[in-house]
Amino acid sequence: MPEQQEDTRHEHDYMMFQLNPLPGESELAVLFSGEGRPHPLHKIGPAVHEYVLVHTVLSGSGTYTARGRTYTCRAGDSFIIFPGELFSYQADALDPWHYVWVSFIGSSAQALLATVGITPEKPIVAGGRLTDIRTLYSSLMDSLSKTDEPRIADLESSGWLRLLLSCLGQANRAEPAIAVDTTAIDRQIEQAIRFMSLHYAQPVSIEQLSRTLGYHRTHLSRMFKRMTGLSPKQYLMQIRLERAQKLLTDTTMPIDQVAVSAGFNDALYFSKKFRSWAGASPSAYRQASVLRDE
Numbered sequence: 001m002p003e004q005q006e007d008t009r010h011e012h013d014y015m016m017f018q019l020n021p022l023p024g025e026s027e028l029a030v031l032f033s034g035e036g037r038p039h040p041l042h043k044i045g046p047a048v049h050e051y052v053l054v055h056t057v058l059s060g061s062g063t064y065t066a067r068g069r070t071y072t073c074r075a076g077d078s079f080i081i082f083p084g085e086l087f088s089y090q091a092d093a094l095d096p097w098h099y100v101w102v103s104f105i106g107s108s109a110q111a112l113l114a115t116v117g118i119t120p121e122k123p124i125v126a127g128g129r130l131t132d133i134r135t136l137y138s139s140l141m142d143s144l145s146k147t148d149e150p151r152i153a154d155l156e157s158s159g160w161l162r163l164l165l166s167c168l169g170q171a172n173r174a175e176p177a178i179a180v181d182t183t184a185i186d187r188q189i190e191q192a193i194r195f196m197s198l199h200y201a202q203p204v205s206i207e208q209l210s211r212t213l214g215y216h217r218t219h220l221s222r223m224f225k226r227m228t229g230l231s232p233k234q235y236l237m238q239i240r241l242e243r244a245q246k247l248l249t250d251t252t253m254p255i256d257q258v259a260v261s262a263g264f265n266d267a268l269y270f271s272k273k274f275r276s277w278a279g280a281s282p283s284a285y286r287q288a289s290v291l292r293d294e
Contacts, residue, residue, distance in 0.1 A: 013037045018141045020157060022150030027108035030157040033141045037098040038091045045088030046190055046228065048197040052113065053081040053103045054168075055089070056133055060097035064089040064124070068187040071124050073097070078125040078133075078168055080118050082110065086194040100137045104161055112162075116169025128171035136164040188213045189227050192220070193235065200239045201263045206232045240264065241277045248286045255282050 017034030031051055045065075055064075056078040064071045064079040066087045073079050074097075081087050083105075091097050118125065143156035192209055209232070210217040224232050244262035247253055256267040259282075264270035275281050280288065 011038060011042050013039065018144035020144055020150075020154055021147045022154050023105070024151075024154050024158075026106055026158070028106040028112065028158050028161060029104060029154060030140065030144065030161050031103040031105060033100070033102040033137065033144060033157075035098075035100045035137070035141075038096055040091055040093045040096045042096065043088060043090040046086055046193040047088070048084060048086055048194060049081055049103075050083055051103050051105045052083060052109050053101060054164075055079050055081075055099045055101045056128065056130075056137070058098045058100060058130060058134065060092060060095045062089060062091045062097040066123055067120065068190065073124065076126070076128045076130050076133075076171075078128060078171075080113065080123045080125070082120045082123065084198070085120055086190050086197065100134070102137065102140060102161060102164065104158075112165055116165055117172040118168065125168045125172045128168060132167050133164065136160055136167060140164065185215075185223050186227065188215065189220075189224050192224065192232065193228070196232070196236045196239055200236060200243060201261060204236055204263075206236075236263075237273065241274060244270065244274060244282070245278065245285070248282055249289045258282065 015034065015036035015038075017032055019032045020030050023029040023031055055073075057073050057075055059075050061072060061074045064073055064087070066081070066085055071079065079089065113119065140157050140160035143160055144153050146153040146156070192213060195209065196204055206221075207217050210220045213220065215223075221231050224230075224235070228235055230238065240263040244258050244264075247258045247261055251258075253261065255271070259265075259267045259270035262270070264273070271282055274285070278285050
């Protein structure tokens with residue numbers, strides 16, 4: 001089996017993942033799978049994904065938040081992130097979780113999840129059999145390692161994913177983790193983040209957004225920064241730069257089109273902001289990305 005990609009940098013004690021070398025356009029296709037042990041209080045989000053992402057906790061604990069509800073997840077629990085749904089998750093301060101994950105897309109993805117009782121309203125599977133689940137994740141990641149046989153890797157990984165979903169469905173008969181409602185302002189800020197995450201390519205007025213949510217801009221900005229560490233304007237800029245980074249890496253789109261697609265009407269302004277953020281111009285970043293992949 002080829003060596004798996006691994007990352008032991010500042011946010012994790014250990015992290016490795018496998019990418020699908022050739023995900024097919026089918027009813028169910030794995031994008032990537034991995035395993036990690038993040039540091040205490042390591043947090044992802046609030047953010048929005050364009051694919052389904054399942055995490056299964058192997059040990060430790062943490063919290064998952066979606067639709068204004070926060071769930072505590074421990075060993076054997078899985079939490080599911082749905083496309084277009086605002087989410088965040090965070091490792092426990094004293095006993096941070098160790099988890100495995102798999103991401104997938106497909107025309108039947110959400111229908112298959114619903115079949116086993118997993119929906120955006122019920123995104124938690126509690127008390128799964130870790131021995132069986134860990135074996136399925138391992139087999140799935142092994143199948144993705146067949147980079148010299150990409151079509152076989154795609155076919156096998158989707159098969160293991162189906163078995164994993166079946167295993168989660170059997171565990172889903174247990175009671176879900178107890179959820180605690182977040183405060184009203186937290187829910188409003190989550191709405192603001194979701195709006196920006198979905199409309200970053202369009203002109204976004206923070207003033208108008210504040211009025212829509214019923215808050216003065218100064219108050220919303222203060223509460224927004226308390227929750228995310230950034231002002232609304234800074235958060236929107238981060239979304240746009242991250243989107244531009246993905247377009248530079250995954251497409252051959254001209255730089256000016258990347259700028260517009262990410263919400264920048266001025267290509268020169270985009271280049272200046274991107275250089276400051278990434279440490280390289282958009283064209284240099286793309287060239288370096290190509291060299292890394294070769």
